[in-house]
Amino acid sequence: MLDNLKNSDAVLHKYIEEEMERQKSGIEMIASESFVPMEIMEIQGSILTNKTMEGFPGRRYHAGHEAIDKIETLGIERAKELYGADHANIQPHSGSQANQSVYAALIKPGDTILGMKLDHGGHLTHGSSVNFSGKIYNSVSYGLNSETETIDYDEIERLAKMHSPKIIIAGASSYPRFIDYERISKIAHEAGAYFLVDMAHVAGLVAAGVHPSPVPYADVVTGTTTKTLAGARGGFILCKNELARKIDSAVFPGVQGSMHMHIMGAKAFTFKRAGTKEYREIMEQVVKNAKALAKHLEGFGFRMVTGGTDNHLLLVDLRPKGLTGKQFDLALESAGITVNKNMIPNDPEKPMVTSGVRIGVTAMTIKGAKEEDMAEIAGLMNRVAENIDNEEAIKDVKEEAVKISSRFPLYKGML
Numbered sequence: 001m002l003d004n005l006k007n008s009d010a011v012l013h014k015y016i017e018e019e020m021e022r023q024k025s026g027i028e029m030i031a032s033e034s035f036v037p038m039e040i041m042e043i044q045g046s047i048l049t050n051k052t053m054e055g056f057p058g059r060r061y062h063a064g065h066e067a068i069d070k071i072e073t074l075g076i077e078r079a080k081e082l083y084g085a086d087h088a089n090i091q092p093h094s095g096s097q098a099n100q101s102v103y104a105a106l107i108k109p110g111d112t113i114l115g116m117k118l119d120h121g122g123h124l125t126h127g128s129s130v131n132f133s134g135k136i137y138n139s140v141s142y143g144l145n146s147e148t149e150t151i152d153y154d155e156i157e158r159l160a161k162m163h164s165p166k167i168i169i170a171g172a173s174s175y176p177r178f179i180d181y182e183r184i185s186k187i188a189h190e191a192g193a194y195f196l197v198d199m200a201h202v203a204g205l206v207a208a209g210v211h212p213s214p215v216p217y218a219d220v221v222t223g224t225t226t227k228t229l230a231g232a233r234g235g236f237i238l239c240k241n242e243l244a245r246k247i248d249s250a251v252f253p254g255v256q257g258s259m260h261m262h263i264m265g266a267k268a269f270t271f272k273r274a275g276t277k278e279y280r281e282i283m284e285q286v287v288k289n290a291k292a293l294a295k296h297l298e299g300f301g302f303r304m305v306t307g308g309t310d311n312h313l314l315l316v317d318l319r320p321k322g323l324t325g326k327q328f329d330l331a332l333e334s335a336g337i338t339v340n341k342n343m344i345p346n347d348p349e350k351p352m353v354t355s356g357v358r359i360g361v362t363a364m365t366i367k368g369a370k371e372e373d374m375a376e377i378a379g380l381m382n383r384v385a386e387n388i389d390n391e392e393a394i395k396d397v398k399e400e401a402v403k404i405s406s407r408f409p410l411y412k413g414m415l
């Protein structure tokens with residue numbers, strides 16, 4: 001791998017090797033990460049990267065589009081079939097640009113949007129004040145019920161009546177439960193708002209049928225092919241036929257210029273793979289593993305926000321263990337286990353400290369980990385929590401983590 005680079009840029013090659021070593025030997029549990037199949041790396045590293053193309057199949061601005069049109073059409077048709085959607089746009093470079101395009105298509109600067117608070121599990125692009133979505137639009141936010149720690153649907157209804165938003169957004173980056181799309185859809189439509197679901201985190205689970213689909217209820221659904229879909233690094237948009245032209249022209253020329261053809265090819269493959277039995281079984285195992293990890297961590301005295309999980313991630317309250325997210329995330333990293341510190345609902349700590357961590361199981365499940373491996377990983381996490389300042393103990397945990405990881409080779413033949 002990377003033999004040409006090794007000869008022409010040894011410094012960069014070394015850094016990539018370092019990262020490969022980390023991915024090989026560590027236990028990866030960042031909830032937005034996964035390991036892609038070799039086909040994705042082949043396509044993303046293919047000659048498709050050489051082609052510049054704008055527009056849509058049949059409406060192009062550059063010559064030489066015959067194969068490109070076929071690839072984009074293939075990806076669109078596969079995305080539509082996988083999710084049962086009327087229309088798909090697979091050009092967005094990321095989930096954020098997909099969301100930006102939806103706002104550009106449906107509303108005007110200054111209009112009101114209603115999304116989930118970032119510190120309750122939402123996303124930057126759902127109206128955060130530090131993001132374009134909170135600067136260009138008038139952003140109102142809903143949160144979680146303080147007792148159940150699940151989405152406060154009554155609050156969404158109250159805020160929708162009070163503020164008459166033009167778009168209501170559902171979807172989250174650190175919410176471990178199913179979302180009642182049907183209920184929010186009713187609230188949105190009664191308020192005269194569009195209903196946008198950003199399913200980036202759960203797109204793979206939805207494709208596999210192990211998570212409810214928002215497609216029947218939402219006017220527009222955005223997603224990424226990156227996270228649980230475990231494929232190309234980019235975004236996509238699904239919508240009803242009547243919004244198709246608005247969405248397409250918001251993506252191009254509204255928000256983006258030329259497409260990333262190597263990524264688009266990889267998206268076409270991602271949507272095909274996500275329809276297979278093999279992929280469905282991996283997603284089923286993802287959910288089993290997340291539930292198993294939650295149960296074992298609870299056994300060690302960690303508190304699961306919402307009491308557990310329905311999807312690929314856990315949000316863990318570390319206060320019963322006397323730790324902050326920052327302390328635990330750093331100590332776990334030293335022990336070869338990668339998670340991220342994360343705000344929990346009504347977190348007393350600052351965002352750079354936090355009282356929690358978010359743990360995802362997609363990446364390790366794709367490598368082949370099962371429930372019994374989750375039990376071992378929970379045990380290692382607890383040893384780190386109990387020995388937070390003990391370098392020797394953390395070194396011992398790292399040795400165990402490397403042993404677990406070595407049972408699940410990253411890519412056959414590459415390592």
Ligand code: DSN
Pocket residue numbers: 031032123173
């Ligand atoms: N939203 C970020 C995350 O969930 O980690 C990146 O997708």
